[in-house]
Amino acid sequence: MPGRSSKSIGVENSLSKPIYVIGHRNPDTDSICSAIAYAHLKTALGEHTVPARAGKINAETKYVLDVFGVQPPELILDLYPRAKDVMHENTIAIHPWNTLRKLGQLIKEHNLKSIPVVESDKSLVGIVTVSDLAERYVNELGMQDLRETGVDYAGILQCLGGTLVCGGELSKRIEGHVKIAASRTQTMAKVIQPDDIVLVGDRTSAQLACIEIGVACLIVTGDFAVAPEVVRAARTAGTYIIKAPQDTYTCGRLINQSIPVRKIMKTNVTSFKPDDMVSDIKNSIIRTGYRNYPVVQAGKLVGLIDRDRLIVPERDQIILVDHNERSQAVDGIEEAKIVEIVDHHRLGGLETSEPIFIRHEPVGSTATIVANMHWHRNVAIPQKLAGLLLAAIISDTVLFKSPTATAKDHDTANKLAQIAGLSIQDFGMAMLKAGSVIDKLTPADIVATDLKEFQIGEYYVAISQISVMDPESVLQQQSQIEAALQAICIKEQYNMAILLVTGILDEATYLMFYGQPSGLIATAFGPGRSDGSWFLPGVMSRKKQVVPPLIDAVRRL
Structure with missing residues (x-):
C-alpha cells in the first residue's frame, strides 16, 4: 500500500x-x-x-x-555540550500504522528498549517501549475484539505474511470479532456473527457457510487452496479471503499482533532540541527517568539520546x-x-x-x-x-x-x-x-569593539580598543561612552572597563574608563585631562603600553 x-x-x-x-x-x-x-x-x-x-x-x-x-x-557562541553532541543520529523508528509484530521484530533485532514513532515525513508522534509491548501481551485474553483496535486488512496481511485471494481496500478497518470455525456447519450460525473474522481450514462447506452468514473475512489457514466456488461466493457477497501459510493456532496469535503501534504508544513524549544544553537535559532526565529521549528539530526526529551516553559526552x-x-x-x-x-x-x-x-x-x-x-x-x-x-x-x-x-x-x-x-x-x-568608520556604531558598539578581559591583580578589567582616523568623533560622545562602560561593568561584573581610542594618523591614544579602584588609571598614566579622559601620546598597543603599566600600578596601590 x-x-x-x-x-x-x-x-x-x-x-x-x-x-x-x-x-x-x-x-x-x-x-x-x-x-x-x-x-x-x-x-x-x-x-x-x-x-x-x-x-x-x-x-x-x-x-x-x-x-x-x-x-x-x-x-x-559557546562550547557547552548540547543534545546534538550526545545523541545517536542513526536512529531506528517505526510508523504508527506498523503492527505490534513489526515492533517486536525491531526490538529483538536491534536490542532496543524503546522506539520513537514517526510519520512518513519523520514527524515525531509518540514513543513505544518494551514495557508497553509486554503490558499488551499480559492483558491479552483469548481472541480479540478488533473493533476498537484500529486493525485493518493490511495489518493482518502483514502479520500473517498471507495472500489476498479476494477483497477490496486493504485500508478498511475491521469491525468484528476473531472466531475459529471449529464446530459443525449447522451449528456455526450460533457462534459466528456477521462482520466477524473467521479462521477456517480446508473445509469448503464451512467456508461457504461462513460467507452465507455474512462474515467480513475468511482466513484460510495451512496454506490450503481455496475452491473456485468459494471464491465466486465471496466476490458476490463482498467477503475478503486471505490465504495464510500458518496453522490455525499460530494465525490466531499473529492476528493479535496486527494491532497498530499507535494503539499502545505514548503520545506525551519528553523530547529535546539539538541545541538544548546537556546540563539542562540531565535535570529533565533525572526528573522523568526514561531510558531514551527523542531529539527533534522543527517537529522532525533527528536523533535519540540514550541516558547512559550522558555520563561522558565527547568533548x-x-x-x-x-x-x-x-x-x-x-x-x-x-x-x-x-x-x-x-x-x-x-x-x-x-x-x-x-x-x-x-x-x-x-x-x-x-x-x-x-x-x-x-x-x-x-x-x-x-x-x-x-x-x-x-x-x-x-x-x-x-x-x-x-x-x-x-x-x-x-x-x-x-x-x-x-x-x-x-x-x-x-x-x-x-x-x-x-x-575606522564609526557613523553606524552606537556607544555600546564602540565599547564592545575588540574587547578583551584581563585579570590584573585582584581586579577584573575589560579593555576595548578602537582605531580611528579622527579620535574627536568618538570623544564627542564621552558621556554616552562612559554610560556604556558603566553598563558593561554592571552586566559582566567587571571592576573596571576601559576604552582606548587610538588615532591612526597622530599615533596617540585617548583613554576613558569607568570603575574601581578610582586611582588606578592616574597611578598608571599620571594626571588626566579636565574632562576625565587621558591623552597618551605615542601609545598604540594595549598589550605593550597599557596592560603592563596597569599591572605595575596595581602593585603600587
Whole structure:
C-alpha cells in the first residue's frame, strides 16, 4: 500500500566532528584571519579542521573578507555540550500504522528498549517501549475484539505474511470479532456473527457457510487452496479471503499482533532540541527517568539520546589562536579539549588536561606566526590567504606604527604582499580607513569593539580598543561612552572597563574608563585631562603600553 512501508526509519550518520580553530571573543582581524589561515594549514597537513569565530565581525574585518571574497568563519557562541553532541543520529523508528509484530521484530533485532514513532515525513508522534509491548501481551485474553483496535486488512496481511485471494481496500478497518470455525456447519450460525473474522481450514462447506452468514473475512489457514466456488461466493457477497501459510493456532496469535503501534504508544513524549544544553537535559532526565529521549528539530526526529551516553559526552577539540586566557576565550572553553595554542600575547594561565603543542612568539601579530608555519612546513599560501594574513599583520601593528611590530612582522608582510600582489601602504590605509568608520556604531558598539578581559591583580578589567582616523568623533560622545562602560561593568561584573581610542594618523591614544579602584588609571598614566579622559601620546598597543603599566600600578596601590 502506498506510503505504508514497514521498514524502520534511519537518520543519516554525520561526519566525524572537526577540530575548531577559533580566536578570542569580540574578534579582531588578526583573530579571524589567523583562524582561517591556520585551519588551512592543518587541513593541508591532513587534519579535519574548521575555522570558527567567537563573536560578531567588525567593520575592518568585514572589509578585508569582502576584498578577498572569503566567507566569515563559523560562529560559535559557546562550547557547552548540547543534545546534538550526545545523541545517536542513526536512529531506528517505526510508523504508527506498523503492527505490534513489526515492533517486536525491531526490538529483538536491534536490542532496543524503546522506539520513537514517526510519520512518513519523520514527524515525531509518540514513543513505544518494551514495557508497553509486554503490558499488551499480559492483558491479552483469548481472541480479540478488533473493533476498537484500529486493525485493518493490511495489518493482518502483514502479520500473517498471507495472500489476498479476494477483497477490496486493504485500508478498511475491521469491525468484528476473531472466531475459529471449529464446530459443525449447522451449528456455526450460533457462534459466528456477521462482520466477524473467521479462521477456517480446508473445509469448503464451512467456508461457504461462513460467507452465507455474512462474515467480513475468511482466513484460510495451512496454506490450503481455496475452491473456485468459494471464491465466486465471496466476490458476490463482498467477503475478503486471505490465504495464510500458518496453522490455525499460530494465525490466531499473529492476528493479535496486527494491532497498530499507535494503539499502545505514548503520545506525551519528553523530547529535546539539538541545541538544548546537556546540563539542562540531565535535570529533565533525572526528573522523568526514561531510558531514551527523542531529539527533534522543527517537529522532525533527528536523533535519540540514550541516558547512559550522558555520563561522558565527547568533548569538542579546540585550537586557540590569538589568545590563551580563559577570560578571553569563547564561553564553555572548560568543557572543550584544547589541543593547540598559537599566540603572541602574555601567558594567561589556561590549564590543559595533557601536554599540547604551543607556538608562542613575541611578534606583532598571530598571522606572522601562522604564515611562517606554512613556509616552515612547505605548505604554499594561496593569493587570497596571503591577503588575509597581510591584513591581520597590518591591523595588529596599526600599519607598523605600534611598538609591538618587529622585524619579523615587516619581513613576513613583505613576502605576503608579494604573493597577494598588493602595496602594503595603499592596502593598509584603505583597510584601516574602512575599519575606522564609526557613523553606524552606537556607544555600546564602540565599547564592545575588540574587547578583551584581563585579570590584573585582584581586579577584573575589560579593555576595548578602537582605531580611528579622527579620535574627536568618538570623544564627542564621552558621556554616552562612559554610560556604556558603566553598563558593561554592571552586566559582566567587571571592576573596571576601559576604552582606548587610538588615532591612526597622530599615533596617540585617548583613554576613558569607568570603575574601581578610582586611582588606578592616574597611578598608571599620571594626571588626566579636565574632562576625565587621558591623552597618551605615542601609545598604540594595549598589550605593550597599557596592560603592563596597569599591572605595575596595581602593585603600587
